[in-house]
Amino acid sequence: MFFQQLWEVVSTTKYIMWILEGFRMTLLIAVGASVLGLFLGTIVAIVKIAAQKNKRKMRIPEFICDIYISVIRGTPVALQLFIMAFAIFAIRGFPLEVTAILTFGINSGAYVAESLRGGIQSVDIGQTEAARSLGLSELQSMVSIVIPQAIKNVIPAIGNELIALLKETSIVSMVGIVDLTFAAKMIGAGNEMSTYLAPMLVVALFYLAVVYLLIFGIRAIEKKLKQSEQHVDEKKAEKCRIKMEKRLKAIEDNYQKICLRKGQ
Amino acid sequence: MQGIDTTNNEILLDIAGLKKHFGKNEVLSGIDVQIRRGEKIAVIGPSGSGKSTFLRCLNLLEQPTEGSIAFCGEDIIHTKHINEFRQKMGMVFQHFNLFNNLTVLENIMFAPVKIGKMELKKQKAALRRLKIRQFFGRDGDKKIAIETSVAQIEKQAKDRALALLERIGLADKASAYPSTLSGGQRQRIAIVRALAMNPKVMLFDEPTSALDPEMVGEVLQLIKELAEEGMTMVIVTHEMGFAREVATRVFFMDGGKIQEQGTPEKVFGSPENPRLKEFLSKVL
Numbered sequence: 162m163f164f165q166q167l168w169e170v171v172s173t174t175k176y177i178m179w180i181l182e183g184f185r186m187t188l189l190i191a192v193g194a195s196v197l198g199l200f201l202g203t204i205v206a207i208v209k210i211a212a213q214k215n216k217r218k219m220r221i222p223e224f225i226c227d228i229y230i231s232v233i234r235g236t237p238v239a240l241q242l243f244i245m246a247f248a249i250f251a252i253r254g255f256p257l258e259v260t261a262i263l264t265f266g267i268n269s270g271a272y273v274a275e276s277l278r279g280g281i282q283s284v285d286i287g288q289t290e291a292a293r294s295l296g297l298s299e300l301q302s303m304v305s306i307v308i309p310q311a312i313k314n315v316i317p318a319i320g321n322e323l324i325a326l327l328k329e330t331s332i333v334s335m336v337g338i339v340d341l342t343f344a345a346k347m348i349g350a351g352n353e354m355s356t357y358l359a360p361m362l363v364v365a366l367f368y369l370a371v372v373y374l375l376i377f378g379i380r381a382i383e384k385k386l387k388q389s390e391q392h393v394d395e396k397k398a399e400k401c402r403i404k405m406e407k408r409l410k411a412i413e414d415n416y417q418k419i420c421l422r423k424g425q
Numbered sequence: 426m427q428g429i430d431t432t433n434n435e436i437l438l439d440i441a442g443l444k445k446h447f448g449k450n451e452v453l454s455g456i457d458v459q460i461r462r463g464e465k466i467a468v469i470g471p472s473g474s475g476k477s478t479f480l481r482c483l484n485l486l487e488q489p490t491e492g493s494i495a496f497c498g499e500d501i502i503h504t505k506h507i508n509e510f511r512q513k514m515g516m517v518f519q520h521f522n523l524f525n526n527l528t529v530l531e532n533i534m535f536a537p538v539k540i541g542k543m544e545l546k547k548q549k550a551a552l553r554r555l556k557i558r559q560f561f562g563r564d565g566d567k568k569i570a571i572e573t574s575v576a577q578i579e580k581q582a583k584d585r586a587l588a589l590l591e592r593i594g595l596a597d598k599a600s601a602y603p604s605t606l607s608g609g610q611r612q613r614i615a616i617v618r619a620l621a622m623n624p625k626v627m628l629f630d631e632p633t634s635a636l637d638p639e640m641v642g643e644v645l646q647l648i649k650e651l652a653e654e655g656m657t658m659v660i661v662t663h664e665m666g667f668a669r670e671v672a673t674r675v676f677f678m679d680g681g682k683i684q685e686q687g688t689p690e691k692v693f694g695s696p697e698n699p700r701l702k703e704f705l706s707k708v709l
Contacts, residue, residue, distance in 0.1 A: 290486055291522035291615075295536035295622060296512030305539070309526045405599060408587055 166359040176348050176360070183344030184367055190261045190340065191327045197266025198326065199319075202273025205229065209278050214299075226274070233271035239332050241268060246336040261333045269326045273319060280315030281307060313386045320379035324372055341367055434462040436498070437626055437657055438483065443492035445478055445681075452478045454681040456492070460626070465652050466659045467668035467689070470678035471704055476661045479678065480630050483659065484514045497625070512540060515619030519631040521611040523603040523618070530599040533586035533618045534579070540622075541578035545571070582621070589617040593647060609640030613647050620651075627651065629660040665708055669693050677701045 170176050205226045212223035233241070245264045246257065284307045292302030334343035345364040349357035438460040445453040452475045460466060468476045481487040483494065485507055494501050501510045524532050552569045559567075590596045593613045603611055612632060619627060632648065633641045645667050652658060652671050662668055668675055668689065675692040677685045677700075685698040693709075696702050 285520075285522070287518060287520055287522035288524060291516075291518060291524065292536075293508075294484055294486060294511055294514070294516035294518075295619070296508045296510075297536060297539055298508055301539060305535070306524050306526065313526075405587060405596060408584065409591060409596070412584065412588060 163359065166354065166356055167362070169354070170348060170359050170363050179339075179344040179347060180341065180360075180364065180367070183339055183341040183364075186258065186333075186338060187327075187330055187340040187342075188371075190258060190265060190330045190333060190338075193262035194265030194269060194330070195323050195326055197262065198269030198273050198322075201266065201270030202277055205270065205274035206277035206281065209274070210281055230271045230274060233268055234275075238265070238268050238329055239335060242332055242336060257333075257336060257338050261330070261336075261338055265326060265330060268329075269322055272322050276315050276318035276322065277311070280311040280318070283314050284310045316379060316383055316386070320375065324375055327371060327375070328368065432461070434464075436460070437462050437496065438659075439493075439495040439498075440483075441493050443479070443482060443494065444490050445475075445482055445487060446490045452681055453482065453489075456681075456683055458676070458683060458686070460657065460659065462625075462657050463655055463673075464657055465671055465673045466676060467672035467674075468659065468661045468676045468678060469663070469665065469668055469704075470676075470684075474678045475681040476678050477630055480628050480659060480661050483628055484511050484516055486516075512536075512622050513625045515616075515622060515624035515627040517612070517616050517619055517627065517629045517632050519634050521603075521608070521615045521635070523611055523615055525603055528600050528602055529590070529595070529606070529614055530583070530586055532603065532614065533589060533621050534582040536618070537582040537585070537621050538579055541573070541582065542575060545573060545575065545578065585621060586617075589620060590614075593617055607640060608636045609643045612636060612640075612644045616644070616647055616651075626657040626659065629658060629662070631661050631663065633662070633664060663708070665693070665705075677704070679704070 170180075208219065208222045208226050212219035212226075242261065242264045246260050250260045250263075288306050288310065289302050292306050293299070297305075330340060331342040333340050334346065337343075339347070341364050345360040346357070348354055348360040354360065436459050438458075440459070441457050443453055443456040444451070456479060468479065470476050478487055482489045485494075485501065489502060492502075496510050496514070499510075501507060504510070523529075524535065527535060548569065548571050552571060555564060555567060555569055558564045587596060587599065590599055593616075595610060595614065598606060598610065598614075603614070606614070616627075616632070629648065633644050636644060641664070645664065648658070648660070649667075649671055660668070660672070670689075672689050674686060675689050676683045677692060677696075677698065679700050685692060685696065685701050692701070693705065696705055
């Protein structure tokens with residue numbers, strides 16, 4: 162009985178089309194929102210880091226960022242979506258999916274900002290001091306020394322945020338956007354099916370597949386970053402050694418030439 | 426080493442009335458000293474006496490609350506070009522502070538390449554301005570010659586870095602990351618990294634305090650070699666034997682002030698200040 166229903170969901174063209182349509186919408190919102198969220202989060206994190214060093218000038222931007230973070234993190238995302246869809250962007254003809262992208266982008270921006278700030282602050286202050294003591298500017302030491310190390314620290318947190326964001330987008334069904342979850346609900350509510358279990362399970366597999374892909378990607382990046390710092394790439398090291406020996410020989414030859422010339 | 430007479434050399438660092446507060450806590454309470462070219466200054470004293478803060482004030486890693494510091498006769502506290510002064514003051518930290526995301530070679534090349542590129546950019550900008558002026562018929566036949574290129578800057582920095590690594594016998598570690606090295610190796614690379622900028626003075630902030638005892642020797646040996654080559658240096662240290670051997674002048678700091686200073690023979694041999702006597706009796 163159950164398997165029959167399952168088979169019906171995946172074999173009926175109408176249902177498959179609904180699911181794929183919903184999948185497209187979920188991906189659109191998730192990708193759009195994560196791009197917007199990473200962008201917003203980076204800006205807010207930079208403002209907050211800059212505010213620590215220059216309290217007087219950055220007082221107002223920091224205040225705005227603080228309000229943003231506390232309001233977004235302090236209220237449920239469903240409520241934010243309702244406010245955006247039914248109050249701020251309650252304009253006839255305004256595309257609902259854009260509202261959704263804005264809502265989730267602004268929402269995840271607050272979380273991304275906090276993890277980025279934590280990542281930058283977790284880099285030892287000595288790294289900055291060393292760069293400054295060599296005569297590099299604040300910006301140079303930030304860009305070339307601190308941020309590359311911070312990125313390595315925040316990748317797990319950002320990965321978590323992206324996974325959470327993908328799943329949170331299921332809330333958009335509450336304002337009538339046809340995403341994966343809504344598609345499952347539509348199929349289940351139809352007269353022919355009259356059960357929710359089978360379509361929900363099929364849709365769950367879609368979510369799971371994307372999350373697994375994300376996890377896989379994050380792990381690969383983490384592994385690569387870790388490797389670059391702990392182990393020496395043997396082939397690269399060998400190449401470097403050969404090059405270096407040549408260079409050193411050239412230096413030595415030059416030196417001997419100079420010595421000879423001086424001797425004459 | 427103490428035979429070298431530095432009394433007539435130019436004054437590199439002229440420090441007057443230097444004070445530093447952290448909130449209400451006064452760490453430095455008025456320091457007046459002059460450091461001449463070629464001098465090797467050892468700063469000793471109990472912990473919390475302001476030694477490290479004093480050193481960090483010299484290249485403005487800590488902003489002094491009061492007083493003045495002149496480097497080669499130029500005020501460095503109220504300047505906008507502090508980065509240019511810092512290029513001429515090498516600093517070595519207690520915890521090495523090698524850049525973890527760069528290989529050993531990149532660590533050493535990093536600052537020379539970045540700063541070389543910046544100078545090149547400035548020169549190019551000046552050339553552009555000159556050309557525009559000449560277009561309007563001003564500055565007739567003036568010329569600016571740009572002699573370097575990015576590739577050349579990088580090559581020079583690399584050659585110098587390799588030569589420096591060769592000198593400390595770590596050329597085979599050029600492509601390794603700092604986390605794979607021992608403390609002694611890291612500190613020697615940190616010293617060499619500062620040297621790559623051709624500094625006029627080297628500041629050492631307890632360079633051996635975070636090292637295993639068996640690695641202290643190799644680092645001290647390198648510092649000693651630098652001293653013999655005539656490098657001006659200020660060393661905050663707890664290695665009394667080393668201070669005695671290398672320094673031309675010893676400062677004893679306590680309570681944010683230099684309580685006694687003089688040649689190592691005088692400071693270690695016949696101390697006058699009661700607190701210095703007490704300190705020496707504890708550490709020697």
